[in-house]
């Protein structure tokens with residue numbers, strides 16, 4: 001068990017299990033994008049560790065850029081979403097793969113994907129480490145999924161609870 005601020009979390013997904021799924025995702029991406037010079041668009045802050053490990057596992061030519069959206073407060077989705085900042089590469093005619101840490105209600109992606117589609121990429125795919133299907137309110141197509149998890153709050157491996165816990169190398173879930 002670990003403590004982050006006022007909450008207690010229990011071990012959930014180990015770093016080894018994460019790496020195994022990252023290697024599997026990298027293989028799938030290699031089959032689909034090797035030779036196509038895709039552009040990965042990682043959504044900060046939560047995806048920074050996942051994006052880093054996934055990108056290291058990619059052995060073909062690819063670019064990556066980082067953008068920032070709304071932050072997440074507390075243990076429930078705040079609903080406030082701002083548009084992307086920091087997108088300084090044109091997506092036109094590029095194969096774009098968005099890297100997200102977790103998709104919960106789907107609200108964030110629903111608001112932000114049209115902004116990317118407007119730039120007319122050759123293709124636009126979603127790669128997420130964690131997906132909570134039971135929490136989904138705004139259906140979004142997720143093309144590459146690391147883990148499908150139940151609707152419980154998680155921290156670690158880049159994911160925070162009110163700003164803390166991102167540096168934990170494994171994923172923990174809120175203790176019941």
Ligand code: 5GP
Pocket residue numbers: 046071072077100101102103104105106107108109152153154155159160161
């Ligand atoms: P959505 O818009 O899909 O409801 O939420 C997406 C965002 O909410 C994620 O990018 C993440 O920042 C935050 N989020 C959703 N569920 C969790 C969770 O279990 N743990 C943490 N740390 N953040 C979450």
